[in-house]
């Protein structure tokens with residue numbers, strides 16, 4: 001069985017498509033709710049899981065996140081800029097490690113062995129937990145912690161946004177990704193562009209749009 005981390009965005013939704021094409025069922029999708037600025041992502045994740053016919057669970061970690069005082073541009077109304085370390089304020093310290101650990105623990109009684117995460121180290125702001133050394137270390141740590149051979153799949157680690165669009169398109173899901181997934185940091189969903197909904201100005205929208213245009217024009 002495989003558990004996919006599904007945020008409702010383009011990358012994780014494409015990772016779900018990859019999972020269905022490459023790993024054997026049953027497929028599960030987990031969405032973590034942690035007071036994102038925009039509930040819209042979670043609504044998207046629900047609809048995506050339903051349409052792609054995978055079991056979906058939403059785990060509310062808002063209180064935990066709050067207790068850890070994880071405050072950044074995704075949860076609070078802070079401007080999206082750079083921190084002193086040169087990372088964007090959208091960086092949440094420890095996020096992917098926590099998500100992978102929680103997904104592994106959730107899957108343990110279900111005999112889970114495969115975790116799928118849609119991260120890329122190519123064009124995503126240099127988050128340290130979106131890189132191969134982290135993923136390899138997490139795979140080893142979880143396998144030791146659970147005394148079970150856990151595999152972490154990051155099929156798009158070396159792909160940029162244009163390649164992600166092409167991948168989904170080759171499976172016949174270009175329009176599905178554009179229509180159903182949500183990327184915009186500002187949560188705008190009232191204007192539909194060829195590449196999907198969003199303000200068209202924030203870093204996430206610009207990356208998504210540039211990827212679409214590079215892929216298809």
Ligand code: ZN
Nearest residue numbers: 184199202205
């Ligand atoms: Zn935007």
